[in-house]
Amino acid sequence: xxxxxxxxxxxxxxxxxxxxxxxxxxxxxxxxxxxxxxxxxxxxxxxxxxxxxxxxxxxxxxxxxxxxxxxxxxxxxxxxxxxxxxxxxxxxxxxxxxxxxxxxxxxxxxxxxxxxxxxxxxxxxxxxxxxxxxxxxxxxxxxxxxxxxxxxxxxxxxxxxxxxxxxxxxxxxxxxxxxxxxxxxxxxxxxxxxxxxxxxxxxxxxxxxxxxxxxxxxxxxxxxxxxxxxxxxxxxxxxxxxxxxxxxxxxxxxxxxxxxxxxxxxxxxxxxxxxxxxxxxxxxxxxxxxxxxxxxxxxxxxxxxxxxxxx
Amino acid sequence: xxxxxxxxxxxxxxxxxxxxxxxxxxxxxxxxxxxxxxxxxxxxxxxxxxxxxxxxxxxxxxxxxxxxxxxxxxxxxxxxxxxxxxxxxxxxxxxxxxxxxxxxxxxxxxxxxxxxxxxxxxxxxxxxxxxxxxxxxxxxxxxxxxxxxxxxxxxxxxxxxxxxxxxxxxxxxxxxxxxxxxxxxxxxxxxxxxxxxxxxxxxxxxxxxxxxxxxxxxxxxxxxxxxxxxxxxxxxxxxxxxxxxxxxxxxxxxxxxxxxxxxxxxxxxxxxxxxxxxxxxxxxxxxxxxxxxxxxxxxxxxxxxxxxxxx
Ligand SMILES: [Zn+2]
Ligand SMILES: [Zn+2]
Numbered sequence: 001x002x003x004x005x006x007x008x009x010x011x012x013x014x015x016x017x018x019x020x021x022x023x024x025x026x027x028x029x030x031x032x033x034x035x036x037x038x039x040x041x042x043x044x045x046x047x048x049x050x051x052x053x054x055x056x057x058x059x060x061x062x063x064x065x066x067x068x069x070x071x072x073x074x075x076x077x078x079x080x081x082x083x084x085x086x087x088x089x090x091x092x093x094x095x096x097x098x099x100x101x102x103x104x105x106x107x108x109x110x111x112x113x114x115x116x117x118x119x120x121x122x123x124x125x126x127x128x129x130x131x132x133x134x135x136x137x138x139x140x141x142x143x144x145x146x147x148x149x150x151x152x153x154x155x156x157x158x159x160x161x162x163x164x165x166x167x168x169x170x171x172x173x174x175x176x177x178x179x180x181x182x183x184x185x186x187x188x189x190x191x192x193x194x195x196x197x198x199x200x201x202x203x204x205x206x207x208x209x210x211x212x213x214x215x216x217x218x219x220x221x222x223x224x225x226x227x228x229x230x231x232x233x234x235x236x237x238x239x240x241x242x243x244x245x246x247x248x249x250x251x252x253x254x255x256x257x258x259x260x261x262x263x264x265x266x267x268x269x270x271x272x273x274x275x276x277x278x279x280x281x282x283x284x285x286x287x288x289x290x291x292x293x294x295x296x297x298x299x300x301x302x303x304x305x306x307x308x309x310x311x
Numbered sequence: 312x313x314x315x316x317x318x319x320x321x322x323x324x325x326x327x328x329x330x331x332x333x334x335x336x337x338x339x340x341x342x343x344x345x346x347x348x349x350x351x352x353x354x355x356x357x358x359x360x361x362x363x364x365x366x367x368x369x370x371x372x373x374x375x376x377x378x379x380x381x382x383x384x385x386x387x388x389x390x391x392x393x394x395x396x397x398x399x400x401x402x403x404x405x406x407x408x409x410x411x412x413x414x415x416x417x418x419x420x421x422x423x424x425x426x427x428x429x430x431x432x433x434x435x436x437x438x439x440x441x442x443x444x445x446x447x448x449x450x451x452x453x454x455x456x457x458x459x460x461x462x463x464x465x466x467x468x469x470x471x472x473x474x475x476x477x478x479x480x481x482x483x484x485x486x487x488x489x490x491x492x493x494x495x496x497x498x499x500x501x502x503x504x505x506x507x508x509x510x511x512x513x514x515x516x517x518x519x520x521x522x523x524x525x526x527x528x529x530x531x532x533x534x535x536x537x538x539x540x541x542x543x544x545x546x547x548x549x550x551x552x553x554x555x556x557x558x559x560x561x562x563x564x565x566x567x568x569x570x571x572x573x574x575x576x577x578x579x580x581x582x583x584x585x586x587x588x589x590x591x592x593x594x595x596x597x598x599x600x601x602x603x604x605x606x607x608x609x610x611x612x613x614x615x616x617x618x619x620x621x622x
Contacts, residue, residue: 011392012354012388012389013354013355013358013385013392014394015358015359018355019385026500040352040354040355040381040385041351041352041355041433042380043323043351044324044329044351044352044355045327047325048326049322056323062421064417064418064421065386065418066388066414066418066419067382067385067418069418070351070381070384070385070418072413073377074324074330074351074378074381077323077377078323078324081323083323093416098413099413099414099417099419102410102413103377103381103410103414103487106375106409106410107375107376107377107380107381108375108376108377108452108453109377110594110601141419142419172546182619210501300455
């Protein structure tokens with residue numbers, strides 16, 4: 001489980017920061033990539049990575065501003081052109097379906113894979129035996145969603161070595177022990193699975209938010225998250241302007257992470273008014289409120305580790 | 312009058328060739344840039360040039376395939392964001408208006424300049440005292456236009472030095488002489504403007520074509536053009552495939568230039584199946600039919616000189 005930032009700028013593309021897109025790499029977990037937002041030239045950014053567009057399984061769109069969606073029709077078309085045949089689902093606010101269907105139809109783009117477009121409402125958007133994704137509305141000048149991606153807890157690991165050492169022969173029995181059952185061996189011994197299974201592995205939680213002012217739903221989505229990705233369009237001293245434009249400052253984003261008791265924070269959606277020389281200062285502004293903060297840049301990669309202990 | 316190729320690939324972006332866009336630089340002539348096609352990330356390509364998006368006065372779209380239009384909504388928005396306030400006109404096939412209006416509205420993109428969208432038919436698209444632009448349909452699997460841009464002829468230069476040497480005083484008189492009139496001086500001398508005016512300067516002609524199979528309208532548009540820009544998606548030995556996909560080969564494009572008696576040919580829309588090592592060979596294939604051929608690459612610039620003699 002890794003996050004790869006594909007575009008970390010705001011509003012318009014700049015040489016060093018493209019418009020928004022973020023890839024959640026679930027290659028070990030399900031051999032899939034989930035994309036969050038798809039600004040123009042996201043597929044171009046992907047050309048400079050090892051990501052395979054055909055592995056993109058889901059695309060979540062936070063909101064419909066151009067810098068978050070204008071790369072979508074091209075990416076969908078190229079995924080087909082490059083041999084993608086597996087199903088893809090796009091989740092986005094109301095209006096995404098008509099937009100995408102019109103763009104694909106007008107341009108004569110015929111996809112060779114099944115495309116499902118889900119117009120979201122608040123609540124659980126997706127759930128299977130591995131992950132749940134929940135969406136809540138944030139505070140922006142158009143409907144803008146934040147997402148909480150929750151990995152299901154995994155059962156503890158069975159200590160097969162110890163069982164073997166104690167003469168318990170491997171077989172279907174092990175599955176029962178792993179499930180915590182108590183079994184009686186042929187020699188009469190009674191073995192409780194619980195004694196041989198480690199603690200359950202807590203699933204990881206990531207919160208990825210669209211453009212927003214600081215708001216309570218941001219805190220809810222990020223509650224105890226292993227990683228929060230929050231916009232920080234402006235520097236700490238520009239709270240007035242951030243509010244006027246429905247965005248957040250570095251310090252405001254950090255305050256959300258602090259209130260949510262998140263483990264780590266990545267800042268993105270950095271305005272092009274800040275040059276490379278300013279970035280470290282922006283990061284420090286946030287770190288003074290929430291120390292475990294990184295200011296993302298394009299192609300910045302962060303690994304989300306499994307928590308060693310339950311929270 | 313220069314052409315700057317912004318994207319010279321076909322279908323999908325590749326590392327070395329972006330999807331289609333071509334800038335006609337009319338900076339000396341009218342302090343303006345005209346764009347032909349606007350594939351995804353055209354605005355990103357522009358970031359790597361000295362072009363100012365606010366100077367883009369007209370955008371001509373050859374056809375509605377995604378690799379020719381998906382950069383348009385973003386470019387229009389960024390032109391506004393970056394302070395563009397002067398009027399812009401987009402010319403394109405039927406459907407372009409609904410597409411653009413929907414994309415801008417959905418994304419909440421409010422332009423701070425007047426945007427006019429003209430859905431084209433064959434014929435004269437635009438004419439003023441400097442240029443005429445004519446469009447004709449080509450042979451593609453959707454409506455695809457070619458454009459002939461004709462610069463108006465310029466009157467010959469008045470030899471003011473000689474007039475002064477002969478004692479003809481500068482003044483409003485010179486304007487009449489330049490227009491070819493005959494005037495009588497106060498001292499009774501009769502001066503014929505025609506004797507002091509050089510030959511008229513023939514206006515330049517450029518033909519820029521959208522995706523097409525070889526066709527007669529291509530020859531008509533390129534007739535005696537100073538420069539023809541023609542697609543060459545495939546190599547000379549792939550005529551069957553080119554035909555199947557409604558495209559042209561290098562040799563077919565060159566044959567159009569030869570038949571049209573054009574002065575020069577630039578090939579673009581090169582399939583990504585050809586790697587950098589193949590490009591010279593592709594160019595040679597065309598040169599064997601039409602020697603004055605260049606295979607364009609991204610950021611390739613070509614100057615179109617004024618003809619020294621009338622044709
Ligand atoms: Zn944004
Ligand atoms: Zn094309």
